[in-house]
Amino acid sequence: MFRRIKPIEHREEVDFPADFKKLGYFINSQDQIRQIEKPSEGFEYYVHRVERVNEKRREAMDECIRRVLDARFVEEGLTKHFLPPGSDPASDPCVPILISNDLDDVEKVLVVIGNTYDDLGVWSVREMEGLGVNHGSMISTIQTAKKEKFGFAILNCGQNVYSPEMGRAVTYRSWKAATKPSPHIDEVKNRVPGHENVQKHVNSVLEELKGRLIGKKKKKIYFLTYGWGCWGLVKYMNVNFAEWKSSIEAIIAVESTHTAADVISSDLRHFLTTRGRAYIVHSDPPGTFIPDKRFICQTFSTAQIYSETIIPNAWKDVMLPWFKRVEEDPEGCNPVMLVDWESVERLKEEWGGYSAKPKDTIDPNKWAFDDEEYSDENNDHDREQKLKEGGTVFGEEGLEDMVDLRDAEQAAKANRALQENERPRTVTGDGLKEMGVGKAAPSA
Structure with missing residues (x-):
């Protein structure tokens, strides 16, 4: 028998301003997030004994980062588009994606499909404290790909919960921080039609963009996918690969959750073998061939210990050069790779x-x-x-x-x-x- 001696303490919610300076941080000349009082140190999560306070404070920091990235995406020539088409983001449940303004004019398009827990355009907040905000976000990915004359379509698998109170789609982490602990998600009220999960989101976006990508003006399409994003792409292509295969040049899967059993289409299986590459967390130097056939496509190491840091650190020197090689020699871009x-x-x-x-x-x-x-x-x-x-x-x-x-x-x-x-x-x-x-x- 147990008896409660002291009643449960009900603490008031603590709100933090979405302002770098008021939170005690700034972005230095190297584009790194740093503490004002300790310029050599980055974001510190554990500042309070109550976890809820730390959680709310981190969400305020994330909102600061989102605002910075929104402005930078505009500078890079990308615009937010809200789906389903015709949605009013102020009142209708909708999900934003990013599309480059020159999408209809370019010959090559990089379609980016991220994981299910990141904000739109973010690879790794961890890397923002290291090599900078651009490096940890998709800004650096976009800047280097633009030099190769790519246009962009960036999907949003992470912000899959709609908050009527905030008037926008958010990640589960943001949803949890903005509401009470262990919040309930109403599968009708808090979901966006056609974007309830990663598979439906990928399906809806690619169907929406299909006319612009593989319509009368066919383009060379390159997919850069991460985690569950690649799984969603595989599920979609199992059914629709016949429509897309003449336009798709290559697929990169980073720490994907798909396996060989998920690839049902024989044409897609052959394509992944010849023009697909997987990159995984592994201690060997970047680009080392790994004898791992889980993903069907050839698999390579990245010298990374966190999956979220793979693309920021391997994109420019490993992945983008391979995309260029595919363009030069699509039939021989995946030669034999030596193993140890x-x-x-x-x-x-x-x-x-x-x-x-x-x-x-x-x-x-x-x-x-x-x-x-x-x-x-x-x-x-x-x-x-x-x-x-x-x-x-x-x-x-x-x-x-x-x-x-x-x-x-x-x-x-x-x-x-x-x-x-x-x-x-x-x-x-x-x-x-x-x-x-x-x-x-x-x-x-």
Whole structure:
């Protein structure tokens, strides 16, 4: 038996102004969020023993950031569009997305689909305290892509709760901070029709933009997706890929939640294998090939420990260059990527169910992991015959057979590596991010 000695204390709600200065912060000359009293330190969350106070204060900071980003998106030539079409954001449940003003005039479009817990246009608030507000938001993504003459359509998977009191769609974190703890979401009152979840949002936006992207003026479309955003795209493309496939150039999936089982369309499966790439949290240097077939497409490391920091840190030097490569050589943009030597040995043993068997219709220098076993009698006979003739079998080729040599700089480095009797392992820090060339381990 327990008896309450002291009645529950009912605290008054504390509100904070959405003003950097009043909150004790400013944006310095390096575009970083810093404390006024401690200019070397960023945002401090735990300032009060009551969690609700910290939560409300963080929401005020987030609102400050949203206002800064809204102004910067306008400066970059992007405008908010509210869906469903014809909605009045002051009174109607609606979700904002960002579209570049030159969308109808450009030849290339970058469609960005983020995760389900971020504000519109935000990658990582953590990075805003590090390399700056632009770096942690999609502003830096937009600025570098504009140099390659991209137009933009930025979806909004995060702000999926509509607040009549605030008159706008918000993230769940903002919704929770603005209302009482453990707030109830009314699935009718607090949802936007056609945008109730990530899958419906992606479907509604792409259907709305379809006429402008793949209509009479077809464009080259590149998808940059993150987390659940990629899952929503896969679900949509399973049904609609036939309409879009002639226009889509490439897809990047960052820490996606989709798996091979989600990809039902055979055409989409083939497209992801040939012109899709996944980037994941991994300790290896950015661009190192990882033998991971969860996503169907080839998978690469990012040297990041937080999924939210992957795109801010890998976009300019890893992802955007690959998009450019797709444009130059769409049929050969995903060549064989070398793995570390130990992984090759595990592949030969069919570790984890992987097999290095090439399909008959595929160029052996452009391989993909296959679910089939490399053990039938005909294949074993062919393998033995090739070895007797002094040749090599697939999966046991030398470096010269595995490295993509189209670029002169890569070819020179590969030739030098071969002359020095090097063999493949994880990538080194000298720029061989797509070659996996490194010095051989010393023999035992």
